[in-house]
Amino acid sequence: MRLSLSQLITAFAMLGLACQSNNASGPVLPAPNLPAPAFLTSISLDSAIHLDWDDTPFQSDPAGFSWYRVYSTNYDLGNVLCGAQWYLEGTTVSHEFLAAQLVNGVPRCFAVSAVDTLGDETAWSPPRQDTPRPDARNVLVWAYDVKPLQAGFRFWDDVNGNGYGDAGELGLVQDGNRTDIDFRIERDINDTLWIVPVFSGTSVLSYGPISDLTDIDVAPTTGYSSQRAKMLPSYGYVFQIVEGQDVRYGAVRISHAGTQYAIFDWSFQTDRGNPELAPRAGLATAPAVTGGQVAASR
16 A cells, blocks of 8 residues: 555654655655665556666665665656655565556656665655556567458557547557558568558657567657558567647567568557657667658547
């Protein structure tokens, strides 16, 4: 169960919290002998966020180290602000933590502190915001001329219009003849498979070789094309999907591209305008290719 900081203040009678702009400052406590965690990184997962940070507090004094505390609050993506009401997600002796049972598409802000054997808590790490998103592994889609009814793929069909990725709405293998699918797979005369964007608001960018779907960081904001993209094993592809004023992003990693069908992993960010598909910001993105953004509705 999460505990609010107001409950923690009552429990310890010495905690105080300040949150200014996009920064989190830890409780006001007696200065511990441990340094604060210097950085915090994250990986977006399905209904969860994996957190990792430097183990400096433990390494500086193993005998004086007790555990880490992990906090979270809401995050305002539009204004780039962490919320003011922080909660204790949990404690751990490891320098990693899985924040689970989160709602996909809802941004969260996290921070971490260390506690010594006297019970004194360090300042907090720099805050880290991330957003869980749905994903799936090993989806099989056929080439259009082999099995056209199983040649199309749509990341999300919000059937009930509630804005959430409910069961049966995500990662849909569909009829390749439909015009509202994001893409279909086609093969040429050389038996090479291609990703072909179908919906008028969907465009694709080849991200290059990746070892896992989570290697695709924040989706690039430019460089997408409505032209077909050659399917290559171990390659990642990022999709920009524009419907009216809403922009969303999805990604796939090809694990198999044969002569008749392809197998791939996929991820999709249901939070509109949010480019986060996986781990940390700052990784290199693929070179831009020709392509423009289009507005459409389905």
